[in-house]
Amino acid sequence: MKDVRSGYPFWSVNAGLPIAFPPLTADVRTEILILGAGITGTLIAQELTDAGHQALIIDGRDVAWGSTSASTALLQYEIDTPMTELARQYDEATAVLAYHSCLEALDLLEARAADIPEAAFRRAGSLYIASHRRAVDAMQQELKLRKQHDFEVRWLDSEDLQDRYGLENSPAAILSARAASMDPYRYTYAALSGLRQRGVAVHDRSKIVSVRTFGSQCIAQTEHGTTITADHVIVATGYAAIRQLGVKVASCRSTYAYVTEPSIDPQIEWMHDTLMWESARPYLYTRRTPDGRCMIGGEDDAVDNEAKRSMLLPANLKKLQRKMQHYLPETDWTPSFSWAGTFAETTDGLPYFGSHPKHGERIHFAMGYGGNGITYSILGAQVIRAHIEGRRHLLSDLYAFERTGHA
Incomplete structure (x- = not known):
């Protein structure tokens, strides 16, 4: 299994391995199998369990030991693609939906973290600074568009930045009132512990080597020959999901x-x-x-x-x-x-959540790619739940493979 990080990520060094989860050692049947016990798989499991679904979570590594441990967990509604650029790629309504959804995701994450003090969830502002004067015009257009759609933002010039923050060598910035930060590693461990107390099976150090669909059933097999039978499989394995998808989407x-x-x-x-x-x-x-x-x-x-x-x-x-x-x-x-x-x-800075024609309707991909992986994931959890329940979600088309011709 490829190592997704180098060095010593702060979260895992600071917290170690707080809880032990056992490998899977026997064949099992579940409604929904979630591949990936990072923060994305965890948020999806919480959404499904709260809705009354049965889920089993499995990971080839230790829990949260992949990209979750390496995340810096800056939680923003602002995505890597500016709203103005997203409006050019699609249309203004799509861009506003993408940004407003991430804004709502901050409230959802705060609610999830309310009972997990280890998550150290903290509200913050977001200071988006111009690296050079050439960026100022585009940033002013960005500010204008956000204000038109009621985002709480304000313009700061170089004097403001110096006086308020001691920042030098930046001509301007956009200050957004809504952002947050958290410890994704401890959140994941604490949330999975809570799910286990509610009867959700969590297994790490159990690498899945194959997933096949037979009619209304999905059969997954571990490297040690253990079999998991499920109605649905959710692939929440981070960057590795690209290989499992078999289509280059990022x-x-x-x-x-x-x-x-x-x-x-x-x-x-x-x-x-x-x-x-x-x-x-x-x-x-x-x-x-x-x-x-x-x-x-x-x-x-x-x-x-x-x-x-x-x-x-x-x-x-x-x-x-x-x-x-x-x-x-x-x-x-x-x-x-x-x-x-x-x-x-991804090319547009947006994630992919949902099924792909190549794999059928019972295998769902959770690809919270880009700079907003955690905020995307809590929204994607709702999208995938809707798909499993036979409903369409407001964000289904926005996060679908079809939007960029990858379906």
């Missing part, structure tokens, strides 16, 4: 991140309740952790090779450090420990 990329030591520097006190990211592509992004560290990421590239990704990590850390120094030169941005992870990116 490109695998690498992102690089690190955390500093805990800091009480008053210059960056505002980061406790404000996320920051920039207009450049690839973009820099940063947030604070519950223990006061700064988490910094970016330098995304097209590398999809574990050895090369690991080799590039030290140089990319220096680039990230220099970028932070560029905007906030008086603060110490020395890395404490670092990691890199694989993620998948």
Whole structure:
């Protein structure tokens, strides 16, 4: 199984392996089989269980040990594709639906995390800064379109950025009032523990090697020969789902991140309740952790090779450090420990949730790709539940494979 990360992600180092889940050792029958025990599979399992469905969750690794542990978990309604660009690709109504849905997802995530203090869910603002003057005109158009559709945003000029945040070398920014952050790793463990107490079977270290459909049944087999029979299968295996789908719907990329030591520097006190990211592509992004560290990421590239990704990590850390120094030169941005992870990116920045003609109506793919994986996943959980129940969801067409000709 390919390693989706290099180095030592903060969440897993900080929390270890909180709970042990047993491998699957006997044949079993379930209504819905969920492949992938990361945060996406977990959110889907919660949605289905709350609706009265029976689910079994299985993963080839330890729980949350893939992309979930490498996620920096900046939770935003703003997606990697600006609303203005999405409107050009599709139409304005589609762009507004995409953004408003992600805004609603923040409320859904907050409600899910309300009973899980380990998740450290925290509301925040989102500061989208112009990396250079060439970005200002496009950002002003973005601001205008969002305001037309009642998003709570405001324009900040360079003087505002200096006075309020101590930020240098940025001509302007869009400040959004609605964003959040969380610990996705602890959330996943705590949520799966809660699901197990409700009778949901959770198994890790149980690699699925085949999934076949026979009429109204799906048969999945582990590498040790154990069989799972289900009415539906949901593939929530992150980037690996591309291989299982067999159709290239996204490109695998690498992102690089690190955390500093805990800091009480008053210059960056505002980061406790404000996320920051920039207009450049690839973009820099940063947030604070519950223990006061700064988490910094970016330098995304097209590398999809574990050895090369690991080799590039030290140089990319220096680039990230220099970028932070560029905007906030008086603060110490020395890395404490670092990691890199694989993620998948679609051409329009939107995810894919649903079935594909190649695999039939009983196998559902949950591909929360792009920079909004967690917010996409809680919305995708509702889309997939609707499909299983024979209903269409408001977001079914927006997240369907058909929208980009991949069906």
